[in-house]
Amino acid sequence: MSNLLQQLKQQSTVVADTGDLDSIRRFSPQDATTNPSLILQAVQSGKYNQQVQAILHDVRDHAGTLDEAVDEACDRLVVAMGAMILQQVPGRVSTEVNARLSFDTLASLAKARRLIELYAQAGIPRERILIKLAATWEGIRAAEVLEKEGIQCNLTLIFSFAQARACAEAGAYLISPFVGRILDWYRKADPTRSYAPADEPGVHSVQRIYRYFRRLEYPTVVMGASFRNSGEILALAGCDRLTISPKLLDELASTEGDLQPVLADSGEREARPAPISQAQFRWEMNEDAMATEKLAEGIRGFEADQLKLEALLREQLAAIQAAGGTA
Template sequence: MANLLEQLKQQSTVVADTGDLDAIRRFAPQDATTNPSLILKAVQSGKYDAQVQAILHEVRDHAGTLDEAVDEACDRLVVAMGAMILEHVPGRVSTEVNARLSFDTKASLAKARRLVELYEQAGITRDRILIKLASTWEGIRAAEELEREGIECNLTLIFNFAQARACAEAGAFLISPFVGRILDWYRKADATQDYAPVDEPGVQSVQRIYRYFRRLEYPTVVMGASFRNVGEILALAGCDRLTISPGLLEELAAAEGTLDTVLADSGEREPRPAALSEAQFRWELNEDAMATEKLAEGIRGFEADQLKLEALLREQLASIQRSGSNSSGARA
């Protein structure tokens, strides 16, 4: 009998939630997704020092101020990591726009276009990339414009049904509703409450979104994310895609048993309502304390790791610049 991971791959597209090439090679997912936290972890591992140094030397010679050089280095680094990942997956890689731009549609568009430009310069076509944006009202509007330009998007940090609905109405290619972080909030609110995986609020949220999208025939892909245990994953078998960390991929690969399909298109259909207005979206999000808190926390967390990555690159770039200045002085 095939292990649970192999059975899961027959029901859902499995995506690796990691920037670790060793894990990607081992588990052979269809796609991979990254974020600032995963990129920072990969850089801190020391496995990619040669690539980092090459990028820093490139931007040193072409960028303006130190801040501009660091920003350009970050963009080139995430694209370089994405390009390496694409050598080991047959599908796509998701590359994230800076979290600090989550409330700025214009800046998000500029950053997304720059990332796509860098990928294309590296010979990677748009059909292998997903631009990842936070599911704020501004992020969703940026995705709507990018989709019209042929740049497909992954809308992340989804904790609320209104976020998911607005993404589908905007024509987003894919959404990433979070599971484990929702459970975290409810456990913090009531540590005595125990949930079976199928009863977890995060699992039920993804199930609701999936079934709504199918009934209303939205083509937007639903990709469950942020899992805390294997049970959550099994409770979403049949979801379009599932992005899973290496540790949980390991558990699935080691587990035997029969995996039943949980999510499937029932064939039921209903007409689509009028699209959510900005006021409706903001009100529904405001009324959901969990979603409001977890969205803000998620944006802050990604930005914190982005700042750590920038600080690391700034220090290394400044060292390279000092070394170059000393070499020039010595030659003079």
């Protein structure tokens, strides 16, 4: 009998939710996805000091102000790490637009295009990149423009059906509905209640989105994310993609059993409604306290780690400048 990870790979595309190259090599996922928190962890590990120093020396010589140099260094770093990841996976890597741009469509577009430009300079075609944007109304509008330009997107921090629907209607290539963070909210709201993995509200959310997309024949890929336990993953077997942390990948790889698919296209079809309006989107988000709170919390969390990364790079860049470029 094969292990659960091997069986899962037969039913869903497995994506590594990590920037750690050793983990990616070990589990051989199709794709990988990163975010500011994962990039910060990778840099803090010390494994990429050589790449970081090379980037900082280069931006010191070519960027303008210190703030501009730090911003450019961050962009080059995420692209450099994306390029290294792509040497280990046959598919794509998701690269995230700065979370502080989540409510600015034009700035998100500019940053996304810059990241694609840097990848092109590294010889990596846009077909291997997914630009990752928070699924705010503004982020979804940016994705709509980018998709028309041939830049495919991963809309992240999906906590509500309204977000998922708006993304599909905008033509987003892929969405990442979160599972574990939804469970976190419900556990905090009612600490006395327990959930079996298959009955968790986050699992039900992804199942509802998947079935809706199939019934209305939206091509948008559904990639379950943010798992707290392997049971959540097994309850979504058959979902288009699942992005999984190294810890849970290891657990699945070391567990044998019989994994039956849960999600599949039923063949049922229905007509698509008129696209959701901005007013309706914002109202439905307003009515969903969990989605509103978790989206805001997720953006703040990514921004906090982005600021830590920038501070780390700023400190190292200052040291290089103080040493006259010899550090």
